[in-house]
Amino acid sequence: MDHLAKLASALAGALIWLALHASHEAALAKRLEEDYGYKSAVAASFLGFHKQMSEVGSGAASNAPLAKLCEDTLTTIASPPGRIYDKHKLTVSPSSEVVDIARAAAAHVPGATKP
Numbered sequence: 001m002d003h004l005a006k007l008a009s010a011l012a013g014a015l016i017w018l019a020l021h022a023s024h025e026a027a028l029a030k031r032l033e034e035d036y037g038y039k040s041a042v043a044a045s046f047l048g049f050h051k052q053m054s055e056v057g058s059g060a061a062s063n064a065p066l067a068k069l070c071e072d073t074l075t076t077i078a079s080p081p082g083r084i085y086d087k088h089k090l091t092v093s094p095s096s097e098v099v100d101i102a103r104a105a106a107a108h109v110p111g112a113t114k115p
Contacts, residue, residue, distance in 0.1 A: 039077060046073045 049069075 042073060042076050046077065049073075
């Protein structure tokens with residue numbers, strides 16, 4: 001019976017980790033989807049204003065509002081949507097999460113050596 005309880009708790013732990021990991025990845029994917037949607041809307045707006053901006057062209061002063069709009073739009077379109085993932089570490093396995101949690105816990109223990 002003891003063996004069965006250990007197996008059940010290991011399976012429950014794995015399922016809990018899988019659920020937490022899946023929800024974390026789904027949240028990141030949703031934010032990435034929203035970022036691409038924003039870029040798509042900005043790009044559509046840019047295309048809509050392309051004619052007006054091309055008329056301004058090089059004749060716009062560097063501090064003119066329309067020149068600033070052109071610059072900001074192009075900067076927004078050029079920024080990589082993947083920057084969302086740069087803020088979040090990729091978790092490959094439950095063991096890597098356990099190691100990270102252990103390191104964080106050891107960092108809060110007075111007198112513990114850092115790895």
